[in-house]
Amino acid sequence: xxxxxxxxxxxxxxxxxxxxxxxxxxxxxxxxxxxxxxxxxxxxxxxxxxxxxxxxxxxxxxxxxxxxxxxxxxxxxxxxxxxxxxxxxxxxxxxxxxxxxxxxxxxxxxxxxxxxxxxxxxxxxxxxxxxxxxxxxxxxxxxxxxxxxxxxxxxxxxxxxxxxxxxxxxxxxxxxxxxxxxxxxxxxxxxxxxxxxxxxxxxxxxxxxxxxxxxxxxxxxxxxxxxxxxxxxxxxxxxxxxxxxxxxxxxxxxxxxxxxxxxxxxxxxxxxxxxxxxxxxxxxxxxxxxxxxxxxxxxxxxxxxxxxxxxxxxxxxxxxxxxxxxxxxxxxxxxxxxxxxxxxxxxxxxxxxxxxxxxxxxxxxxxxxxxxxxxxxxxxxxxxxxxxxxx
Numbered sequence: 001x002x003x004x005x006x007x008x009x010x011x012x013x014x015x016x017x018x019x020x021x022x023x024x025x026x027x028x029x030x031x032x033x034x035x036x037x038x039x040x041x042x043x044x045x046x047x048x049x050x051x052x053x054x055x056x057x058x059x060x061x062x063x064x065x066x067x068x069x070x071x072x073x074x075x076x077x078x079x080x081x082x083x084x085x086x087x088x089x090x091x092x093x094x095x096x097x098x099x100x101x102x103x104x105x106x107x108x109x110x111x112x113x114x115x116x117x118x119x120x121x122x123x124x125x126x127x128x129x130x131x132x133x134x135x136x137x138x139x140x141x142x143x144x145x146x147x148x149x150x151x152x153x154x155x156x157x158x159x160x161x162x163x164x165x166x167x168x169x170x171x172x173x174x175x176x177x178x179x180x181x182x183x184x185x186x187x188x189x190x191x192x193x194x195x196x197x198x199x200x201x202x203x204x205x206x207x208x209x210x211x212x213x214x215x216x217x218x219x220x221x222x223x224x225x226x227x228x229x230x231x232x233x234x235x236x237x238x239x240x241x242x243x244x245x246x247x248x249x250x251x252x253x254x255x256x257x258x259x260x261x262x263x264x265x266x267x268x269x270x271x272x273x274x275x276x277x278x279x280x281x282x283x284x285x286x287x288x289x290x291x292x293x294x295x296x297x298x299x300x301x302x303x304x305x306x307x308x309x310x311x312x313x314x315x316x317x318x319x320x321x322x323x324x325x326x327x328x329x330x331x332x333x334x335x336x337x338x339x340x341x342x343x344x345x346x347x348x349x350x351x352x353x354x355x356x357x358x359x360x361x362x363x364x365x366x367x368x369x370x371x372x373x374x375x376x377x378x379x380x381x382x383x384x385x386x387x388x389x390x391x
Contacts, residue, residue, distance in 0.1 A: 001387045003029040004084045006101045007094035008075040010045060011037040012245045013278075014205055015302035016113045019162075019184050020094050023111075024048045026376045027383070029092070032082070034075040040245065040275070053078045072118070073141070076100055076148060089387040093156075097145070100152050107157040107386040111379075112179065114166055114299040117209075119145050120173040121297050129208075149174070158382050163300040163321040182379065183324075184302060185372035188363065191309035194286040196355055199239035200345060201288035201312075203281060204295065204303055206244040206274065208256045214294040214317075214338055215240065216263050216270060221342035223269065226349070238349065240292075241284060243273040285310035290332070290348055290355060292341070298322060304332070305370050308362030313355050315344050331362040 007020050010033050021042055024031055030049040038046055055074065076097040083104045084091050093099040093110040102108045115121070119142045130138065153159075159179040161167035171177045200219065204210040219240040226236060242260065247253045257274070264272040273280075285291070291307030293316040300321035307314040308325075314332035316322035328334045333344040348355045 001027070001090060001384055002088045003027045003090050003092055003383060004088040005029045005031045005092045005094060006079055006082070006098040007031060007033050008079070008098055009033065009035045009071070009095065010041045010050070011035055012040055012205060012247060013042055014245070015184060015300065016095050017041055018302060019111065019113070021045060021048070022185070022372055022376065023092065023379065027380065030088075032084075034078050035071075040247075042278075053082060072097060072116075072145070076145070080104075080148060080152075089390065090383045092383070097149070099156060100148060102152045102155050106155075107390055108155075109158045109160065109379075109383055109386065110153075110156050111160045111162070111182070112166055112170060113162050115169050115173045116145065116149070117297075117299075118142065119149070121169060157386055160379070160382075163324055165321045165324065166299045169299070180382075182375060183370055184300065184305075185370050185375045186302070186305035186309050186366050187372055188309040188367050191282055191306060192286050193311035193359065194283075196289045196312075196352060196359075197287045198236065198349075199241050199288055200290055200292050200315075201241050201243070201284050201307075202292040202294070202303075203243045203284070203306075204293070206246045206257050206260070207253055209297075210244070210295045211317075212242050212244075212260050212294070213263065214341070215242065215292045216260075218292070218294075218338040218341035218345065219270065220267075221338060222345040222349075225342065225346055236349075237269065238289075239269045239271065241271045241273065241288070243276050243281065243284060246274050282310075285312065288312060290315055290345070292345075293317065293322060294341070295320075301325060305366055307332075308359075308366040308370075311356075311359035311363045313348060313358035314362065315341060315348075327361075327365070331358055331365055 005024055021044055032051050034053055036050055036052050079098050079100040080103050091101050091105045091108045093101055093108055096116045099110045153174045159176055160182040161170055161179040162184055164181055167179045167181050170179045202215045246257050260272055264270040290313045293303050298320040304314045304316055304322055304325045314326050316326045316334055318334035318336050326332045326334055335341040
């Protein structure tokens with residue numbers, strides 16, 4: 001079987017990029033994308049055959065669009081008209097709108113990380129943050145997007161969803177109720193535990209929907225309560241470390257980073273790190289006391305898995321994909337607001353034995369339920385079956 005992977009943007013280090021990398025490595029696949037920046041994504045992509053689709057005259061058609069909409073429209077137009085070379089048996093679509101390759105290709109296996117968040121689950125949330133003119137532009141763009149999306153999704157031969165949450169959204173927004181849940185994995189051998197130092201760790205892409213400010217707010221409440229307490233709690237110094245990749249080409253990403261940097265600059269116990277190496281990331285996981293995770297409507301979330309692999313309890317927001325990963329009271333806690341998060345941070349801080357036990361349980365869960373071998377075996381079986389059906 002020869003596999004082609006269609007994925008729009010390879011310019012960051014995230015869960016979606018990790019899935020693309022693992023599939024490409026396992027099946028010796030070729031990646032076709034609209035943008036590739038080898039300096040900002042995983043270095044292992046340098047060993048993969050990657051072809052960037054030409055922009056041609058199409059790029060100038062979307063110059064008046066806002067950057068986010070412009071990039072999506074460009075990627076959509078490229079994938080809509082792209083025909084995979086005859087040597088490939090199956091096309092694997094990854095990040096939206098790569099699923100539009102189904103217009104000229106079959107069979108297509110779409111690994112859906114999320115139905116387009118801008119068009120569906122985050123649409124109202126985003127619109128509230130825009131002015132009247134921006135809302136009008138994005139509304140028009142979303143309607144155009146949906147026109148093409150609803151033409152292609154019904155034709156796709158097989159859809160994988162990365163979580164039950166994503167499967168529900170595919171059914172709700174895209175009207176496909178047959179998506180199969182296939183959780184991404186984590187390579188536990190890459191991670192270790194070096195102890196439980198007095199800092200909480202929140203790693204993720206630096207974008208507004210990750211809501212780092214909630215972690216900062218909870219940490220401030222946690223620390224205020226510790227100072228008000230007596231004995232050792234008053235004297236202990238805890239820290240909060242935030243880390244993530246930043247796409248500086250996106251104005252609202254840079255503006256969000258500036259906001260976080262300003263908040264962090266006011267507090268010597270909050271550290272904000274940008275574009276750290278994978279080795280630095282693993283070291284912070286290995287040394288932290290617990291992992292925090294506070295995104296809005298997250299579809300899955302690779303961060304909790306990496307926390308588990310590092311034998312650390314995970315304190316996550318009680319919505320979306322994290323509810324499928326974190327076992328409340330066993331491998332960490334699910335929280336509904338910053339008061340609850342601060343309270344659970346304090347509860348664990350006073351119980352190092354419990355933190356260690358939760359970390360061990362998380363590691364067991366990661367090894368048992370979220371292995372890459374399990375993921376890649378099932379993915380390969382579906383692709384092989386579709387390949388044979390076209391022979």
